[in-house]
Amino acid sequence: MNAVLHVCRACDGLITDPADGVIVAYEEAMSGPGWQVWAHREHVDDVELLDPDLLRIMTRIWTAQAAAE
Numbered sequence: 001m002n003a004v005l006h007v008c009r010a011c012d013g014l015i016t017d018p019a020d021g022v023i024v025a026y027e028e029a030m031s032g033p034g035w036q037v038w039a040h041r042e043h044v045d046d047v048e049l050l051d052p053d054l055l056r057i058m059t060r061i062w063t064a065q066a067a068a069e
């Protein structure tokens with residue numbers, strides 16, 4: 001039996017019933033193995049997956065736009 005509890009990415013709630021959770025993504029860690037991103041089955045559509053690289057680029061664009069105004 002796997003006793004590891006997963007946290008829902010959408011609502012930050014614990015997924016206590018394995019049958020109620022689904023893996024929505026797999027994130028690479030800076031060092032060591034990555035980890036799985038879980039969400040409640042009914043919350044999958046609410047999960048926002050932001051690519052760190054994309055977020056960094058967008059932040060740079062937003063900063064540039066703010067400076068130009």
Ligand SMILES: [Zn+2]
Nearest residue numbers: 008011040043
């Ligand atoms: Zn949830």
